[in-house]
Amino acid sequence: MLEMLRQYVSGYVALSDQEFSFLADMLVIRSFDKRQQLTQAGEVENYMNFVIKGLARMYFHRGNTEVITNIAKEGELISSSASFLSGNPSSFYIETLEPTTFLSITRQHLDKLYRESPAIERLGRLLTTHFVLQKEEWELSCMRLDTRERFLHFVETNPELVQRVPQKYLASYLNMKPETFSRLKHLLRKRPSGRK
Amino acid sequence: MTNKGATYKAALDELHHQLSRFVPLTKAEFGQLLTHVEIREFEKKVKVIREGEVERYLNIVAWGLVRKYLPLRNKEITVQLAPEGHIIHSELSFYYRTPSRAVVETIEPTVFFSITYESLEQLYDQMPKIERLGRLMISDLFIKKDDRYFDQLKKTTRERFLEYIHTHPQMLQRVPQKYIASYLNIKPETFSRLKHLMRPKRG
Numbered sequence: 001m002l003e004m005l006r007q008y009v010s011g012y013v014a015l016s017d018q019e020f021s022f023l024a025d026m027l028v029i030r031s032f033d034k035r036q037q038l039t040q041a042g043e044v045e046n047y048m049n050f051v052i053k054g055l056a057r058m059y060f061h062r063g064n065t066e067v068i069t070n071i072a073k074e075g076e077l078i079s080s081s082a083s084f085l086s087g088n089p090s091s092f093y094i095e096t097l098e099p100t101t102f103l104s105i106t107r108q109h110l111d112k113l114y115r116e117s118p119a120i121e122r123l124g125r126l127l128t129t130h131f132v133l134q135k136e137e138w139e140l141s142c143m144r145l146d147t148r149e150r151f152l153h154f155v156e157t158n159p160e161l162v163q164r165v166p167q168k169y170l171a172s173y174l175n176m177k178p179e180t181f182s183r184l185k186h187l188l189r190k191r192p193s194g195r196k
Numbered sequence: 197m198t199n200k201g202a203t204y205k206a207a208l209d210e211l212h213h214q215l216s217r218f219v220p221l222t223k224a225e226f227g228q229l230l231t232h233v234e235i236r237e238f239e240k241k242v243k244v245i246r247e248g249e250v251e252r253y254l255n256i257v258a259w260g261l262v263r264k265y266l267p268l269r270n271k272e273i274t275v276q277l278a279p280e281g282h283i284i285h286s287e288l289s290f291y292y293r294t295p296s297r298a299v300v301e302t303i304e305p306t307v308f309f310s311i312t313y314e315s316l317e318q319l320y321d322q323m324p325k326i327e328r329l330g331r332l333m334i335s336d337l338f339i340k341k342d343d344r345y346f347d348q349l350k351k352t353t354r355e356r357f358l359e360y361i362h363t364h365p366q367m368l369q370r371v372p373q374k375y376i377a378s379y380l381n382i383k384p385e386t387f388s389r390l391k392h393l394m395r396p397k398r399g
Contacts (some may be wrong), residue, residue: 062350069349082342085335091346114331118324125320125331127293134336136288138298139345143266143273 001029001052004101008075012126019119026109032096039094040185045083051076054100055164057174058092068172069099071165081131094176097165147176151184204235207258207280211309214281218332219289219325229326232315236308244300244308250298251289253310257282260306261370264298265378272299274378277371283337303371356380357390 002024010016015023030049032038039045041060049056056078058070069092072078083090113120120143145153154174157160161170171181212226218257221229228320236255238244247267255262262284264276275298289296290313311319319326347356360380361368367376377387 048271060350067349069345082339086339088339091342091350114328116329121324121327121331122320125327125334128331128334129336132334132341133288133291135338135341135345139275140266140288143275144268144297 001101001103003050004075005050009123012124012130013119015119015123019117022117023113023120026113027103027105029101030104031101033097034098034100035065037093037095038102039080039083039090039092041091041093042045042089044087044165045080046106047102048077048079048081048107048110049094049102049104051078052101052103052128055093056094056100057097057169057173058094060092066172067175068169070133071161071169071173073161073164086130094109098171136175147180148176148184151176151181152188155185155188203259207307207309210281211256211258213328219329220338221325221329223230225323225325227324229319232311232319234310234312236310238306238308240302240305242302245282245286245289245296245298247297247299249289250293250297251286252312253308254283254285254290254313254316255300255308255310257284258307258309260302262300262302262306263371263375263379264300268296274375277303277367277375277379278368279370283333292346300323315331353380353382353386354390357382357387361391363396 003025006015006025009020009023013124029052030038030047032054035056038047038049038056039058051074053074055071055073057068057072058078058080059066059068061067070078074124078094080090080094082088082090083092087107110124133161141150141153151174154170167181167185168178171178176182176184198248208230211278212221214219215221215226215229234253236253236256238260244255244262257278257280259280262278262282263274264278264284265272276284277327284300286300288294289298293313316330320330327355347359356381360376373387373391374384377384380387382390
């Protein structure tokens with residue numbers, strides 16, 4: 001379980017065994033059944049969560065529809081990050097799609113780590129930078145790519161999610177109608193195999 | 197010349213004040229940071245970074261006004277409007293060292309406090325306080341970006357318009373209307389109409 005996190009972290013900074021166990025000591029393991037909410041809109045997000053096993057989505061309500069803004073699988077982080085960082089109420093809900101286990105850390109514990117370990121403070125800076133860039137990339141690609149291009153880009157980079165996540169959620173995440181998603185998926189099947 | 201010197205002094209004091217809201221910096225620490233900072237001046241309507249170039253700098257606007265946009269086949273989409281004190285650059289290009297898709301262009305004559313990627317890395321290595329400053333400034337940026345993203349998805353055109361003109365009245369005077377409309381993802385015609393609706397309420 002910790003090995004997975006260790007590997008993730010090593011993509012950003014090299015932590016000594018001591019620094020990593022200092023980090024590990026601050027984590028809690030949280031397990032949820034499927035379709036359970038771990039974060040509510042209007043409440044402050046207390047945790048940053050690393051997915052060990054399972055799948056979760058982040059969304060908000062627009063009228064009667066749910067708009068999905070993030071889907072996280074094993075080895076990825078999910079949190080209502082702006083609320084976690086600012087302490088303001090969350091605009092989003094987070095809900096599990098499968099039975100899910102997280103390694104989670106509170107803001108308080110994270111601040112303690114930052115105060116005591118410069119390497120972990122650097123990790124925090126790099127991860128936050130990564131979040132900003134991810135957001136920027138998503139925003140620009142929504143402007144740059146049309147519906148069809150967005151669909152193709154997504155299925156090429158996330159083949160696993162296409163299998164695991166209900167289609168209506170993927171459609172919402174990609175900001176297209178479920179019918180459009182369905183139609184595009186059929187088009188994909190008809191492409192001769194072996195041609196990319 | 198004296199006048200210009202005084203303006204720089206004021207802008208540097210403002211920068212010191214701005215950074216110290218995240219992490220208090222002594223005069224000496226701020227001085228050390230400044231040794232890595234370049235002052236760059238641009239006329240109005242100058243492209244600071246073009247599509248296809250790799251962004252070398254992170255810029256803070258000392259004075260002036262700058263926009264960032266995405267050039268598409270038949271239009272430009274404005275993604276940021278940065279007055280004094282704001283950070284503006286092509287960040288994906290800056291961090292990933294890849295050709296920029298975005299263009300950064302001045303609207304007014306502008307002076308930047310700029311730092312290169314390499315200098316920033318050096319500062320992070322030399323001064324742990326700057327590491328904290330970087331983390332907190334980036335967190336702040338994330339929160340602002342998230343707010344804007346949420347507003348675009350959730351709020352109506354009218355709500356976006358009203359909120360923006362209430363929170364940024366001075367920008368309406370300084371920024372060409374078509375850029376603000378593009379930034380708010382509102383058609384220029386709709387923007388004009390909403391602006392006229394506002395008038396009778398005044399006075």
